[in-house]
Amino acid sequence: MNARRVDYDDTQGLVRFGYGGLTEACYVLARVRNAAAARAWLRAAPVTNAVALDQAPPTALQIAFTAPGLEALGVPRAVIDAFSHEFVSGMTEPSRSRRLGDIGVDAPSRWIWGAPAGTPHLVAMFFARPGQLDGFMKRLMAAGWYDAFEKEQRLPTGDLDQREPFGFADGISQPEIDWDQTRDPVAARIEYGNVVALGEFLLGYRNEYGKYTDRPLLDAGEASAGLPAAEDAPDKRDVGRNGTYVVMRQLRQDVRGFWDFLLAQVQGDLAKAETLAAAMVGRMRNGDPLVPTRARRVEGSERKAEAVGRNEFDFDDDPSGVRCPIGAHIRRANPRNADFVGRPTGLARLIAMLGFGQRGFRDDLTSSVRFHRILRRGREYGEQFSPADALKPAPPDDRERGLHFICLNANISRQFEFLQNAWTMNAKFATLSGENDPLVGNREAVAAGAVDGRFTIPRDGRVRESVSGLPQFVTTRGGAYFFLPGLRALRYFAADGRR
Amino acid sequence: MTPQSSFMVAAPIDPRRDADLRRLLASMNHSPGRVDVNNALIPFREFDALHFARVFVIDDTTQDDIRAHGLPPRNHPSYLAFLGDVDGDGDDFLREVAARAPAGLRELFSCCAGFDPDADLVPWMKRHSTPPAANYVNWRGRTVRRVREDAALYDALERYIDDNASALADLPPREVHARAKAFVAAERSAGRLTLTPEPPTPPGRSFANLLHLLGIPLLLLVASPALIVVGAIVLLRVRSLEKRDPELCQRVDQAHSDALALIEDRDVTNQFSALGAVKPGLARLWTLSFVLLVIDYMARHVYVRGRLARVRTIHFARWVWLDNRRRVIFLSNYDASLEGYMDDFINKAGFGLNIAFSNGIGYPRTNWLALDGCRDERKFKEYLRRHQLPTQVWYKAYPGLTAVDLERNALIRKGVDAASLDESEARTWMSLL
Numbered sequence: 001m002n003a004r005r006v007d008y009d010d011t012q013g014l015v016r017f018g019y020g021g022l023t024e025a026c027y028v029l030a031r032v033r034n035a036a037a038a039r040a041w042l043r044a045a046p047v048t049n050a051v052a053l054d055q056a057p058p059t060a061l062q063i064a065f066t067a068p069g070l071e072a073l074g075v076p077r078a079v080i081d082a083f084s085h086e087f088v089s090g091m092t093e094p095s096r097s098r099r100l101g102d103i104g105v106d107a108p109s110r111w112i113w114g115a116p117a118g119t120p121h122l123v124a125m126f127f128a129r130p131g132q133l134d135g136f137m138k139r140l141m142a143a144g145w146y147d148a149f150e151k152e153q154r155l156p157t158g159d160l161d162q163r164e165p166f167g168f169a170d171g172i173s174q175p176e177i178d179w180d181q182t183r184d185p186v187a188a189r190i191e192y193g194n195v196v197a198l199g200e201f202l203l204g205y206r207n208e209y210g211k212y213t214d215r216p217l218l219d220a221g222e223a224s225a226g227l228p229a230a231e232d233a234p235d236k237r238d239v240g241r242n243g244t245y246v247v248m249r250q251l252r253q254d255v256r257g258f259w260d261f262l263l264a265q266v267q268g269d270l271a272k273a274e275t276l277a278a279a280m281v282g283r284m285r286n287g288d289p290l291v292p293t294r295a296r297r298v299e300g301s302e303r304k305a306e307a308v309g310r311n312e313f314d315f316d317d318d319p320s321g322v323r324c325p326i327g328a329h330i331r332r333a334n335p336r337n338a339d340f341v342g343r344p345t346g347l348a349r350l351i352a353m354l355g356f357g358q359r360g361f362r363d364d365l366t367s368s369v370r371f372h373r374i375l376r377r378g379r380e381y382g383e384q385f386s387p388a389d390a391l392k393p394a395p396p397d398d399r400e401r402g403l404h405f406i407c408l409n410a411n412i413s414r415q416f417e418f419l420q421n422a423w424t425m426n427a428k429f430a431t432l433s434g435e436n437d438p439l440v441g442n443r444e445a446v447a448a449g450a451v452d453g454r455f456t457i458p459r460d461g462r463v464r465e466s467v468s469g470l471p472q473f474v475t476t477r478g479g480a481y482f483f484l485p486g487l488r489a490l491r492y493f494a495a496d497g498r499r
Numbered sequence: 500m501t502p503q504s505s506f507m508v509a510a511p512i513d514p515r516r517d518a519d520l521r522r523l524l525a526s527m528n529h530s531p532g533r534v535d536v537n538n539a540l541i542p543f544r545e546f547d548a549l550h551f552a553r554v555f556v557i558d559d560t561t562q563d564d565i566r567a568h569g570l571p572p573r574n575h576p577s578y579l580a581f582l583g584d585v586d587g588d589g590d591d592f593l594r595e596v597a598a599r600a601p602a603g604l605r606e607l608f609s610c611c612a613g614f615d616p617d618a619d620l621v622p623w624m625k626r627h628s629t630p631p632a633a634n635y636v637n638w639r640g641r642t643v644r645r646v647r648e649d650a651a652l653y654d655a656l657e658r659y660i661d662d663n664a665s666a667l668a669d670l671p672p673r674e675v676h677a678r679a680k681a682f683v684a685a686e687r688s689a690g691r692l693t694l695t696p697e698p699p700t701p702p703g704r705s706f707a708n709l710l711h712l713l714g715i716p717l718l719l720l721v722a723s724p725a726l727i728v729v730g731a732i733v734l735l736r737v738r739s740l741e742k743r744d745p746e747l748c749q750r751v752d753q754a755h756s757d758a759l760a761l762i763e764d765r766d767v768t769n770q771f772s773a774l775g776a777v778k779p780g781l782a783r784l785w786t787l788s789f790v791l792l793v794i795d796y797m798a799r800h801v802y803v804r805g806r807l808a809r810v811r812t813i814h815f816a817r818w819v820w821l822d823n824r825r826r827v828i829f830l831s832n833y834d835a836s837l838e839g840y841m842d843d844f845i846n847k848a849g850f851g852l853n854i855a856f857s858n859g860i861g862y863p864r865t866n867w868l869a870l871d872g873c874r875d876e877r878k879f880k881e882y883l884r885r886h887q888l889p890t891q892v893w894y895k896a897y898p899g900l901t902a903v904d905l906e907r908n909a910l911i912r913k914g915v916d917a918a919s920l921d922e923s924e925a926r927t928w929m930s931l932l
Contacts, residue, residue, distance in 0.1 A: 085756065095760035099836055186874075209845075209876045214750075320930050339846065353850070355808035361910060361931070364809055365903065367842055413838050414876070422839045428767055428901045431931075463660055463667045463675050463929055 006179055006198065006205075008050040010228065010486045011242040014062045014125070014377055015201060015408060016050040018171070022060055022127035023159040025379055026137065027248070027404060029113055029120035030149035032072035037148035039073060042494035044143060045124075049487060059136045062125040063490065064246045064482035066090065069121030073493055079239060082216035083483060086412040087245055091479050092116045099417060101425035101436075104444040106476040113153050113250070113478035120153070123248060123482055155250065155404055157379035165253045165380055165401040166277070166439070166473075167387060169287030172310045173334055175373040176300035177201050186210040189370060190343040192314045192336045194300030196373050203410050204231060204241030208371050213410045215240025227492055242486030244408045247374075247416045249479035251440070252402040253382075258473045259390035265467060270387060276467070277387075279457050280438040282328030289313050290324040298336075319362050322460040326430050329439040332423045334373075335366045335430075365430050372418050374407040402477070412481060432456065438467075440474045500640040500700045503550070505817060506589035507582035509557065510611040510627040517556075520579060520610035524554060524891040532762030534894050540603030541581075541596065543894040548592060550643055551770075551815055551832045552583030554607065554892040559774055559826070560755070561886060564860045567745035568779050575822050579611055582830065583894075584815040586642040587701075590625065597621045631817035632788075632827070633795035638905065639803040643896045648693055649908035650900060652683065652915065655692055656932055672925035676914065683915050694912070712800050715792075729785075736782040737868060744778060747861030748878035751885050758889050764836055767901050768814065770893040771831045771840070773886040775859035777824065784824060786868070787858040791818050794855065805906045809847035812840065814902050818855070827859065834901040841880050845873045859886075907931055 008016070019025070032038045048060040065073070067088050070080050081088060089096070092108040092115065102108055108115050128136045164170035175196040178185075185197040185208045199207030203215045217236035218224040224237035231238070259273065266272035278284045293313045301311040314336040318324055324331055341364045344352045351357055358364065382401030409415035423429055424437040436442070438455040453470035485493060512520060525531075527538040536544035543552055557578040565572055581604075585592040597604060597620040608614045608623070615623075659682050660667060667675055686692040719726065763769050777783055798807065807813050816831035833840045844852050853872035857865040863879050865872040873879040897905075914920060914928035 082750075085751075085753070089753065089757075093757075093760075095757070095763060098764050207876075209874055211875055211877060214877055353809070355802065355806045355810075357809075359806070361906065364847075365811060367839065368846055371842060371846065414842065418838055418842070421836055426835070428834065428903065431903060431907060433904055433907075458930060461672060461926060462669065463664075464932065465664070465668075466661065468661065 006050075006202070007228070007242055007486075008052070010488050011050040011202065012062050012484050012487070013048040013050045013060055014246075014484065015244060015375070016052075016177075017056075018377055019056070019060050019127045020162075021056045021129070022058075023130055024133035025125065025127045025157045026133060027155040027157070028124045028126065028137075029122070029153040029155065030124070031118075031121045031151045032069065032148065033150040034148055035072060035074050036496065037144055039494045039496055041144045041148040042073075042490065045140065047487060047490060058129050058132055060125075060127040061140065062127075062484065063122060064125075064484040065122045065493070066119055066480050066482055068119050070483070070493060072121050075493055079216045079218070082214070083240075084214045084245070084412060086417065087481050087483060090116075090119060091247075091249075091481050092119075096417070099421040101420065101442045101444065102476055102479075104442060105472070106442050106444070108479075111250075111476065111478045113155075114480040115478075118151070119480055120151075122149075123246070123480075155381070157381050157404060158383065160380045160384055163380075163384075164403055165255045165382060165385060166258055166281075167255075167385065168277075168281055168283060168285050169310075170380075171376060172283075172287050173330070175200075175375060177375070181206065184210075185370075188339045188349070189368070190338050190340050190345065190349075191296075192298060192316075192338050192369065194298055194311070196370060200373060200410055200415065201244055201375055201408055202241075203243050204228070204238045207410060213240075215243075223495075224492070227488055228486070239485075239489050239492065241489070243489055244410055244484050245412050246482040246484045247405070247407045247409065247412060247479075248482060249405040250402065250477040251405050252400055252475045252477050254471075254473050254475070255382075255385045255401050256390055256394055256398065257471060259385075259387045261471060261473075263387075263390060268391070270391075273387060279325055280328060280455060282324045282330035283310075289330070290328070291315060291318050319360075321458040325455070325457050327432050327435055327438060327456055329424075329437055332426075332429055332437050333419065335369055335423070337366055337369055339368045339370075340364075362431055367418075367422065372415055372423075374409050374415050374419060376405075376407050378406040379404050402474075408484070438470055441472070442475075443470065443472045500704075501586045501642050501698055502701070502704055503584060503586055503636045503639065503641075503815075504589040505582065505584050505631055505634055505815070506592055507580060507629050507631070507817075507819060508593075508624045508627050509578040509580040509582075509629050509821070510608065510614070511576035512556065512579050512610055513612045513614075514577075516610035517577070520556065520607070521891070523607055523610070524556070527554065527892045532765040532893075534892055536894065538603075540607060541600045543896075545599060546585075546592070546595065547643060548586040548595075549894070550584040550586070550646075550896050552581075552894040553770060553772070553830070553890050554579070554581045555772060555888065555890045556580075557772075557774060557821070557828060557888060559776075561747075561775065561861070564747050565776055565779070567747060568860065570779055573776075573822075573825065575826065576612070578821070579607065580828075581607070584636070584832075586644075593624050593628075594621055597624065629819050629821070631795070631819050632791040633798060633818045635794075635798040635802065635807050635813060635816040637807075637814045637902050638805055638909070639799075641905065641909065642698075644695060646897050646900070646905055646908075648695060649905070649912045650897065651692060652694065653908045653911055653932075655683070655686055656911065660932055671922075672929045673920060673922060675929050676920050676925045680915060694915070708799075711796075715796050730789075733782045733785055734868075736780075737786055740778070740780070740782065741857065741865050741868065744864070745861065746863055746878065747885075748863055748875075748882045749885070751881055756884060759884070759887055762889060762891075762893075766895060766898050768832055768834050768895055768898075769837065769840070770890045771833060771837070772828065772888045772890045773883060774821075774826060774828045774888055775856075775861075775886045776826050778858055778860050783858045787827070787855070788824070790854050790858070794818070794851070805902065807848070808851055810843055811906075812843060812902055829856075832895065834903070837884075838880075841883060845876055845879065849873050 126137050176194050178195050197208045199205040212232045216239040217230050227237035228241045230236040262273040262276050283289050287310045291313050298312045340352050341358045435454040443453045455467040457465040529535050562572045812834040814832040819828050850869040853865050853869050863872050863875045911931050
């Protein structure tokens with residue numbers, strides 16, 4: 001490995017930190033009004049890098065651009081077109097909407113932001129300690145923001161104390177980035193592990209295939225001066241290095257509808273409703289998984305002490321889903337498998353490669369997860385809601401709740417889109433048929449695979465239970481693909497007179 | 500057991516009729532990517548033995564790639580291709596389709612160079628038939644009829660369990676199985692379910708298969724002294740070639756990619772058609788010929804029950820030589836989206852993919868033929884997409900069903916057909932529902 005250390009001071013902090021201590025946050029979407037003014041504002045913007053400090057900063061600012069945004073800033077078309085296909089054509093391209101499940105009530109034409117006609121040019125993410133957000137935003141925006149940008153939409157967030165709006169502990173399972181690039185990603189993995197190659201989350205570094213992802217590489221010259229050199233082509237300047245793609249989706253959660261439905265299934269018994277909810281999620285509300293933890297080591301899950309007990313598990317001992325249903329949300333979102341079934345080594349692996357390994361009906365159906373991990377950085381919005389609130393009538397001013405889903409990945413199609421298409425929205429996930437994610441799934445037939453709002457709960461030695469008539473609990477309200485540049489690339493985008 | 504076979508008619512298109520042909524093809528669809536199964540030209544739904552079919556234009560957009568090898572483009576014609584996978588004999592199917600849809604076929608084939616409107620359809624189609632060099636069938640012996648019966652059985656049993664959830668909830672597996680069998684028997688006598696017994700294997704088929712099973716290895720054994728020498732020389736030659744063969748994996752043109760995406764993901768299964776030229780030189784031609792022979796043999800005798808190596812998402816696939824073995828077209832019907840299909844290939848069957856496709860011009864660099872290659876994911880995906888052709892008309896006899904669905908349904912059927920199951924068999928069987 002000829003890997004060099006990551007330039008944390010060239011990387012936006014969100015890649016490394018969730019800014020959990022900065023409990024106030026607001027995402028501001030906007031379009032460029034005046035390119036020169038926008039570039040000037042961006043040059044002066046105090047974007048926070050990923051260098052670890054003794055104490056978290058009181059505020060943080062992160063900035064990411066859509067493809068139309070880069071164009072509006074005056075970035076040459078040829079540079080933009082060298083980013084990935086998904087980023088260039090955008091989240092709302094019609095065939096993509098089909099794959100992502102953005103159809104019916106989730107169709108982009110119904111979104112409150114991100115619809116094709118009004119794609120935002122950039123998102124500025126403001127984070128601050130309690131009480132400091134307003135002042136922070138006002139101060140930065142006073143510096144020419146309104147001359148530079150227009151059609152601003154502010155997406156406020158709430159602090160639900162690590163719980164997502166349905167009431168479940170959230171953000172427990174995250175991949176561990178192999179920052180020091182010590183793991184050889186090319187070697188086959190026979191155990192589920194949580195450490196993922198740096199190149200899966202930052203452009204310009206080796207990914208799980210040991211290769212580099214698409215990004216613009218420029219000839220050395222005046223325009224590209226200041227950009228880092230490309231690791232795989234040292235005579236080129238790398239616009240992508242230390243940057244990554246941000247997938248942002250506003251997901252409305254019908255929290256009241258969720259608990260109403262569950263309570264109706266169990267004659268209003270709150271404890272039973274929680275059990276059913278746990279089966280749908282695959283975890284209890286406090287975050288404990290439904291399968292026993294620490295049955296075996298999971299590489300990389302030990303790095304965060306508080307998460308070990310909730311993360312050190314896989315589903316190998318529960319193949320038919322009698323402990324954690326196969327269709328449960330966490331099992332779809334991360335099937336926790338490896339490159340092969342049954343940990344074959346040596347000759348056994350060769351036999352498995354040829355297709356003569358474990359050949360049970362349920363074996364070897366799901367793609368190896370290490371190629372499909374995402375780094376989640378979302379925040380909730382709306383007020384807190386406890387299951388018991390569902391027993392009371394809704395107040396007249398019951399406001400919308402949900403999640404600003406944000407994930408980082410270097411290859412949108414292989415990571416976020418695959419996860420969404422092949423796992424959460426797939427009516428044919430693993431051996432299932434006719435049901436998609438009980439929690440976040442739409443209830444639309446995707447690609448003629450009928451979805452009838454069913455959720456199957458396998459039982460040990462008895463016929464399965466199933467819940468039918470699941471309504472849709474999560475609706476997509478907006479979304480876009482952004483590029484979160486390294487700081488030198490940000491200065492390149494914001495430079496005047498170089499084109 | 501009813502064996503499956505394939506047919507493929509491919510004839511050069513009269514360039515003056517290209518636009519007419521494309522209009523005709525469009526008329527067979529409701530909308531792009533969604534076939535009208537009762538369309539006026541070939542009403543696919545009427546053919547009970549037909550699993551998959553496609554009618555499309557083989558139009559090579561990568562002909563100039565051969566310049567990278569210092570050779571001039573060969574200007575191959577565009578072809579109209581009509582192909583499918585059927586139960587029973589391929590020629591029997593051609594006779595059936597000629598008898599049932601003569602006018603539609605004539606209208607389509609009239610766009611081909613030199614088609615005589617008075618020609619007899621069957622001999623004309625046979626004259627323009629191209630057999631596969633390698634042919635994969637997900638499950639040898641599974642007929643369209645069986646697929647539909649098994650799917651109806653699965654649906655009926657699912658409904659039965661839903662409707663009797665509380666009565667079945669605490670019963671042991673063998674009791675559930677017995678009750679399900681009784682329910683199925685009642686449904687059958689009421690005429691709501693049909694479970695046709697396995698038809699006999701056509702005479703001569705088992706013998707021919709055995710002959711093939713033993714004959715090919717025997718021939719290879721007899722020829723082995725020569726094969727080993729030639730093989731070693733060819734392998735060394737390919738080894739030296741692969742280090743300098745040009746890679747042509749440039750980014751796919753967005754319009755090309757959009758045209759392909761428009762017709763994809765309309766069903767849980769997708770079609771895939773990709774065309775490429777074989778790298779110049781005998782070493783590559785012989786390597787590919789040998790590899791396809793082995794794939795065909797393995798697909799016929801070994802990978803006959805739902806798995807092509809580790810891949811479980813392919814219903815039917817074939818490689819076909821074109822233009823005197825200068826080009827190869829690969830045609831498949833796979834479950835899920837293209838991204839997942841390509842990932843499956845890279846991660847589960849990369850070696851097989853490499854030894855076959857790396858003999859095509861422009862493939863990502865391999866290492867001893869089987870290694871690397873498609874592991875360069877980005878290049879491989881661009882390469883594949885670039886060589887993919889729009890499949891204008893595509894038919895599947897069982898929409899909404901994946902190969903894994905078919906396998907599950909067949910396992911359920913097997914359990915229903917069994918007189919009784921022991922405790923562990925019954926448990927496994929019950930967990931399929």
